[in-house]
Amino acid sequence: MNTKFLTTSKQDIELAGEIIRRGGLVAFPTETVYGLGANALDENAVKSIFAAKGRPADNPLIVHIAEKEDIIPLVKEVTPKAKALIDAFFPAPLTVILEKAERIPYVTSGGLETVAVRMPENETARALIKASGCPIAAPSANTSGLPSPTKAQHVISDMTGKIDAIIDGGECKFGVESTVITLVGEKPVILRPGAVTKEMLEKVIGEVEVSPAVLSGMKENETAASPGMKYKHYSPKAEIVIVEGEKVRFEEFVNALPDCFALCFEGDRVNVPHITYGKENDDLSQARELFDALRRLDEMGAKKVYARAPHKNGVGMAVYNRIIRAAAFRTVDLKKPFLIGLTGRTGAGKGYVGELLTELGFKVIDSDKISRALTEKNSPVLKEIQKTFGEDTVKDGVLDRALLAKRAFKSREETDKLNKIMHPEIIKRSIAEATALSVIDAPQLFEAGLQNECFKVISVIAPQEICLKRIMERDGISRERALERINAQLSEEYYIKNSDFVIINDLKSDVKAQLLEILDEIM
Ligand code: TXA
Ligand code: MG
Numbered sequence: 001m002n003t004k005f006l007t008t009s010k011q012d013i014e015l016a017g018e019i020i021r022r023g024g025l026v027a028f029p030t031e032t033v034y035g036l037g038a039n040a041l042d043e044n045a046v047k048s049i050f051a052a053k054g055r056p057a058d059n060p061l062i063v064h065i066a067e068k069e070d071i072i073p074l075v076k077e078v079t080p081k082a083k084a085l086i087d088a089f090f091p092a093p094l095t096v097i098l099e100k101a102e103r104i105p106y107v108t109s110g111g112l113e114t115v116a117v118r119m120p121e122n123e124t125a126r127a128l129i130k131a132s133g134c135p136i137a138a139p140s141a142n143t144s145g146l147p148s149p150t151k152a153q154h155v156i157s158d159m160t161g162k163i164d165a166i167i168d169g170g171e172c173k174f175g176v177e178s179t180v181i182t183l184v185g186e187k188p189v190i191l192r193p194g195a196v197t198k199e200m201l202e203k204v205i206g207e208v209e210v211s212p213a214v215l216s217g218m219k220e221n222e223t224a225a226s227p228g229m230k231y232k233h234y235s236p237k238a239e240i241v242i243v244e245g246e247k248v249r250f251e252e253f254v255n256a257l258p259d260c261f262a263l264c265f266e267g268d269r270v271n272v273p274h275i276t277y278g279k280e281n282d283d284l285s286q287a288r289e290l291f292d293a294l295r296r297l298d299e300m301g302a303k304k305v306y307a308r309a310p311h312k313n314g315v316g317m318a319v320y321n322r323i324i325r326a327a328a329f330r331t332v333d334l335k336k337p338f339l340i341g342l343t344g345r346t347g348a349g350k351g352y353v354g355e356l357l358t359e360l361g362f363k364v365i366d367s368d369k370i371s372r373a374l375t376e377k378n379s380p381v382l383k384e385i386q387k388t389f390g391e392d393t394v395k396d397g398v399l400d401r402a403l404l405a406k407r408a409f410k411s412r413e414e415t416d417k418l419n420k421i422m423h424p425e426i427i428k429r430s431i432a433e434a435t436a437l438s439v440i441d442a443p444q445l446f447e448a449g450l451q452n453e454c455f456k457v458i459s460v461i462a463p464q465e466i467c468l469k470r471i472m473e474r475d476g477i478s479r480e481r482a483l484e485r486i487n488a489q490l491s492e493e494y495y496i497k498n499s500d501f502v503i504i505n506d507l508k509s510d511v512k513a514q515l516l517e518i519l520d521e522i523m
């Protein structure tokens with residue numbers, strides 16, 4: 001198909017209206033994103049929208065109108081709340097869902113008994129609807145699954161050859177799609193946040209709910225209130241990971257990583273290749289630039305991208321809703337220290353994994369070293385030990401390790417007493433030492449409760465025979481003593497069950513490959 005490139009001139013809009021009237025497809029600017037329009041009442045024309053976008057047939061379209069009263073013939077009833085919203089906002093980046101009139105074909109409503117209606121603020125969009133003489137069904141004019149188009153160039157790259165015409169109306173004012181609110185149920189519910197915020201809506205119609213799917217993923221088997229929410233969305237080719245946390249922590253984090261890209265805010269100090277999307281405290285600027293930024297990252301060939309998380313209030317909710325989908329809900333939370341837990345039974349080869357992580361730029365924190373430091377000469381922990389295990393356990397500020405071991409490892413109960421003194425301190429110091437990229441190497445990770453402080457836990461496991469040999473060689477002890485030590489630990493099943501990832505170190509498996517795969521998945 002030969003796609004015509006049109007301007008916003010009166011003549012071109014007349015021509016575009018004519019194309020739509022005859023059943024054709026025209027991409028046009030709106031204040032949110034570019035739409036791909038067809039006559040909403042013409043089944044065949046609407047079908048061709050789905051074909052051009054590669055859109056699933058059960059995902060309904062929004063019907064666009066030029067005047068407020070044009071909604072009347074499209075719906076069963078304009079409810080009082082709908083009327084209030086229309087009067088207060090239309091024309092606006094706001095879509096209302098009501099029960100549909102019979103004349104709306106099921107192709108347009110995705111098989112539903114409801115219809116979504118919006119009167120765009122953009123003059124060209126309204127002029128086109130008027131020129132066509134019919135309501136225009138229009139989804140965003142992108143290939144299904146890609147970021148929505150906010151510039152004519154985006155539409156040109158997705159739709160050339162597939163549709164009749166593209167009107168170039170410059171950049172879209174808001175850059176994220178309209179707020180979608182359903183007025184069909186008992187309470188109004190926001191199905192998709194946009195530039196008309198919850199607060200703005202509540203001022204007009206009182207309490208408004210936000211669909212849980214807006215800020216989190218849909219669970220499997222859940223039916224979507226808005227069918228569009230269940231599909232993969234806004235996904236660039238690059239893999240995006242949302243990074244929660246302050247500017248400084250973000251900078252520290254990405255600057256420590258090799259070979260990554262960043263999607264950040266203006267003024268962020270990152271040393272890796274990056275694209276910005278707006279300013280930190282300006283959600284409108286973020287909304288305007290996000291989709292273009294996602295497309296530009298693909299043009300740069302980015303494979304892995306760490307993105308700064310927007311604030312979630314106001315228009316930020318819309319920005320967050322889009323970016324979290326672009327990231328397929330993957331997040332790293334730097335509000336907690338970014339600490340990966342590394343554990344395993346003695347002899348399994350944790351140390352080797354620690355070395356690999358050091359090579360990769362991680363700071364490896366050694367919990368054994370921390371616990372030795374805790375009991376150094378005159379350290380405050382010694383007082384506690386003395387109080388619990390006897391005056392004579394400390395002489396001249398120095399711990400009698402052998403005596404303490406004798407008393408503390410006498411019974412489970414006594415060992416617990418020592419752990420209660422040591423573990424909270426170990427946790428405190430581990431966290432204090434954690435930087436943007438750190439790993440805590442802790443054989444007693446679970447016993448100390450350190451897993452709760454870790455972003456993810458990796459356990460290293462190895463067959464018992466191999467562990468035994470390693471311990472005997474490393475510590476120069478007998479097979480029996482080595483076996484005793486192994487048996488005093490948590491079972492291998494326990495490690496497997498309570499870890500996010502397991503690395504098998506059995507002299508056959510490639511440990512580095514396993515580690516890299518895990519890191520790729522968690523960061
Ligand atoms: O800003 C916008 O709304 C843009 C411009 C072109 O107007 N259009 C747009 O359309 O974003 P689209 O098709 O990409 O997104 C429409 C969303 C989808 O998530 C769809 O599932 C939902 O609205 N939707 C449409 N009709 C619905 C209905 N009857 N019930 C529930 N959700 C509906
Ligand atoms: Mg869309």
